[in-house]
Amino acid sequence: MQDRPRAAELVAAVARLLENDVLAATDAPLRHLVRVAAHLCRVVERELALGAELELGAAQRLREVLRVAPDGRDAAALAHELADRLQADADPELERRAWPALVEIARGKLAVAKPGYDAWDFRTELDD
């Protein structure tokens, strides 16, 4: 157990400092790096809020695609196995199960890394 502020509150405070005071006092070319640093603090803040639930959901989806029972592996390990299997052989049924699951997992990652990015889905660009 730790005292308040919590990790997400601390990293949000660092983000605010970078976004306001530090940026205002910084010249190019360092400005870009300060913006990146502030952005990464916001990523960490969102990950602290959403990460655990997204991890469980991703692991569950990957187990369904791979058709394996919970065996203690995390989502990264399951994703590794799925990548290897997709790479290794043409298994159309596996690919069909994988696509919608991977779309949802990508949405989850974007909720942390870049909220709103999934609003554009290329639908209008797929025709000739």
Added chain:
Amino acid sequence: MIEAVATGLAAFLSDAWGEAVRVQGLRVASAGARRHNLIFDALRGSGSLPLVATVVPSQAVQVIPVAAEAETLRLAATAGVPVPAVHAVCEDAGFAGGPFFVTARIEGDTIPRHVLRRVQAQPDLGALLARQCGEALARLHAADAGRAPLALDRPGSCPPAEHALLRLEPEFARLLEPSPAFALAFRWLARNPPPAPAHPSLLHGDFRNGNLVVGPEGLRAALDWEVAHVGDPMEDLAWLCVRMWRFGNDALEVGGFASRRTLRAGYEATGGKWAPESFHWWKLYGHLRWGVGLAAQAAAFLDGSVPSIVMAASGRRVAELEWDVLALLRRAYPER
């Protein structure tokens, strides 16, 4: 440091041009991670020339030798593509801290957000620019690829699409965290190669918002020819339509400034043959290649070889490209 480079450039240019040359106002123009673009004015008897020296500081970051890039620029100019004129080439690293070539300095916007701001302020500019991009690429692709410098990558007897995947494969195999989304895209590309083009063409290789000099009258020049190669012309056109060059203007497929229809019209009006199936293949390939590249940047951060926070951030941009390739594959995996 910059003084020594100014002295070196002046010495080299004086010798190359056979007259006394002074270098004035030398400064670093772009914070390119790999190459340095140095802006300066060359003063000589007949007046002042605004120039840029592109210096390759180490062999490790060199894609093609400076002489080959300069030769490619000359070929493109002959073909009618707007490019800066080449004024000198120096393969001796002793003058400016690395081999370099010197080109004319063309004023205008190159930073993508500045280009998009200009387009927003000038209603017809986006369509004009896309049309000019199509025209420029059609002229480039009509050039005799047999005259391309030998140092340029070329597919040989292999179809260009297959060649491109072969080149991507080792990078793909080195990913720290194998991505199932990228694996799905890679397998789809390998199983569905587009028809090979009638003739492989000379390609720019990185023709996109960011490497274009833009003014009120549109396209002034295409810069950065270091990844020029021989391949399928649709690769250049599709690369220009990859989402990351839109900088948030997602509905405008061409660099965030125009529709694909306008680009295509310019390309076809100048004799280019548009191949829709190939376009879609190369567009997916472009997104995949960028995604693999971002993951490689994160790996370079994590192993300490490039300890930059930008490289760290690249790792968390991989999800964007996973989203993009999955969305582009939507029709291959219809939702049930």
